[in-house]
Amino acid sequence: MKGIRYGWILLIAVAFFTATICYPSISISADTIKIGVVGPRTGSAAATGTAFAEGIDLALDYINGKGGLLGKKVEVVFEDTGGVPEKGVAAVEKLVNRDKVPLVVGTSHSSVGIAISEQANRYKTPFIIAESWADEITSKNYKYIFRAGPCNTGVVSEIIKWLKAEGFKKASLVAENTDWGLGIKKLTVEALKEANIEFQTIDTERNSKDHYTELSKIMKYDPEIILAFVYGFGVHYFIAQANEVGLTPKAIIFEGAGPPSLWPQFWENVGDAGNLECFISSMHKSAQPNQVAKDYWDNYVKKFGKEPSDYKSRSIYRVLLIAFDAIEKANSLDGDKLVDALEKSNVTVPSGQVNFGTEKGSVWYHQFQPPMLIIQWQDRQQTVIFPENVATGKLIRE
Amino acid sequence: MLKSKYILGLFILAIFLSFPIYIGKYWLHVSIISLFYVMMASSWNLLAGYTGQVSFAHAAFAGIGAYVSGIIAIKLNIPPTIGLFIGAGIASLFGLGLGMLCIKMGGIYLSLTTLAFSEIIRLIITNEYELTRGTMGLEVPNLIGFYSKTIYFYIMIAVSIIFLLIIYKIIKSDLGTSFRAISNDELAANSLGINVIRVRIVAFVISSAMAGFAGALFGHYLLLITPDISSLSQMFLILAMTIIGGMGSFFGPIIGAFFLETLSEYIRIYGEYHVLIFGIVALIIARFAPSGLDGIYQEKISPKMAKS
Secondary structure, X not given: OOOOOHHHHHHHHHHHHHHHHHOOOXXXXXXXXXXXXXXXXXXXXXXXXXXXXXXXXXXXXXXXXXOOEOOEEEEEEEEEOOOOHHHHHHXXXXXXXXXXXXXXXXXXXXXXXXXXXXXXXXXXOOEEEOOOOOOHHHHOOOOOEEEOOOOHHHHHHHHHHHHHHHOOOEEEEEEEOOHHHHHHHHHHHHHHHHOOOEEEEEEEOOOOOOOHHHHHHHHHHOOOEEEEEOOOOHHHXXXXXXXXXXXXXXXXXXXXOOHHHOOOOHHHXXXXXXXXXXXXXXOOOOOOOOHHHHHHHHHHHHHHOOOOOOOHHHHHHHHHHHHHHHHHHHOOOOHHHHHHHHHOOOOEEOOEEOOOEOOOOOOOEOEOOOOOEEEEEEOOEEEEEEOHHHOOOOOOXX | OHHHHHHHHHHHHHHHHOHHHHOHHHHHHHHHHHHHHHHHHHHHHHHHHHHOOOOOXXXXXXXXXXXXXXXXXXXXXXXXXXXXXXXXXXHHHHHHHHHHHOOOOOHHHHHHHHXXXXXXXXXXXXXXXXXXXXXXXXXXXXXXXXXXXXXXHXXXXXXXXXXXXXXXXXXXXXXXXXXXXXXXXXXXXXXXXOOHHHHHHHHHHHHHHHHHHHHHHHHHHHOEEOHHHHOHHHHHHHHHHHHHHOOOOOOHHHHHHHHHHHHHHHHHHHHHHHHHHHHHHHHHHHHHOOOHHHHHHHHHHHHHHHHO
């Protein structure tokens, strides 16, 4: 082929060769133990990435303050997933094959969690999920996959208990058209039928800023409560527009993802329409089940000069504590030994004592479900309204 | 002279082919992804760089190819090796349709129409949950029955070389001359007897078939297809690779694909700032080297080498 500029190809080959050979790949035999974390640092859920970064800082302070693990300092390599499965897969590819991490923790999108689970299991690298709720992740019963965070089945069970306790009879169920939204919708529909609660279902687009079509259908139905399974800023618009059309405060909105109701932009976006909104969370100042939870809260305030608001900082802290404990107990970085240590884990984390299910055949295999709280905004203050044993107040209706 | 060039060429090919021996699994993965982008950027360059039809639907064609191949493998048990060709065929049919729709369009109107097409495809994929599993992603079977990065690397190299040879033959043929004539002045080309409509549609069909094949191959490598494959962010990445490498040049997209994919791996450590760094690099190259990296070579380096 006359005219082909071989110089360029040679240059690419040399550059790529140099890049790949010279890139610092740090193995576990070095002076530090590296743990991989994956989470959305960019994209619509970047706030979760920020919360994760805070939790990682606190966890590293804790473990390195104790002298590290196996006599070595602990480091975290935090890779961005952008909330996109392919990016999550690429992140794990890097963590496992370039950074040589012995295990990976994190993630918050179910689609990303599902994609990474396949890959981590293939690479025989233990993966502890913090905040991907899809049941599919643990119901596949993969050996190397653990979840120390909510699963849809567990969350729906708590929501239904609350609906029954409050005596709600008629609900509208609005779910985003994603894996998480449709997954939790399916489970909620089954649970509502079983609880004899009348309901309608409506699918919506996660990033939609205009919810008037959905709201007009809900208004015709006239429910007592709207269960909104929408993650991201879309739910802020939904809450504001529901108030604008007069649906709330007559009907109560329950936001089923949690963090969007705690993001700094929440009040800015929803204004007074946010009052009396309910949401799910795994953390509240008044509900500190143990000393680890109190220490986490105090250390957070000391380090960041504010109280923790997004419970996902505590979620990543939780899974990192579990990972540290597994490495310590396994006294090894071998994947199989870590799995063994995780299955026997009884470490205390801010959500309680960890016990992963070990019986195959259901969603509870390798699953630890942290207790969930139902919180209501009352005059811009959070009030825990369920479960009763930790409640700081009662549900306020119009 | 020609003989020494062939020897050099074979030497370079040998370096690439020996990658699996010494670069490790991670960089092998990066090489595979880079080769996917070589296919995507080169085939888009054939359309945009040589005929001047700046289409934003190229990533959508990759998505069509990937989903068709994946869905028929899952639902109809058709082997992925056959699915690749069916995916490419369906993508080329969509390319034919879109090309015919855009016959009378040029410039911004063509770009906007293809942009709309791309968004329609992405929305369909996202919302047809029962078929595509939406954002959860479609888990698709392996191309070769078992997972081997090395084998995938060689498959990707082989397909890339075939694609590049086809593109090279086209641009050196009468058809390629017609492509450039249309790109330079459509009216003048028409007056000289070039069937502008036919040539434009041919370019659309060839490039969309290549994108469909590349997308299907990529999906079967990742074992997962999500709507992201047909997203505008993918499209802009392909566009950036072509422009930074050198639009309208044979080697530009190859250089751009390897350069940007390797760069993006290096700047991953900067977390949320990596997007910013990526943008700054793209801006600097666009500002100071508008004809791309290949242009720098041709204008600055090659003449000096010729003199010395």
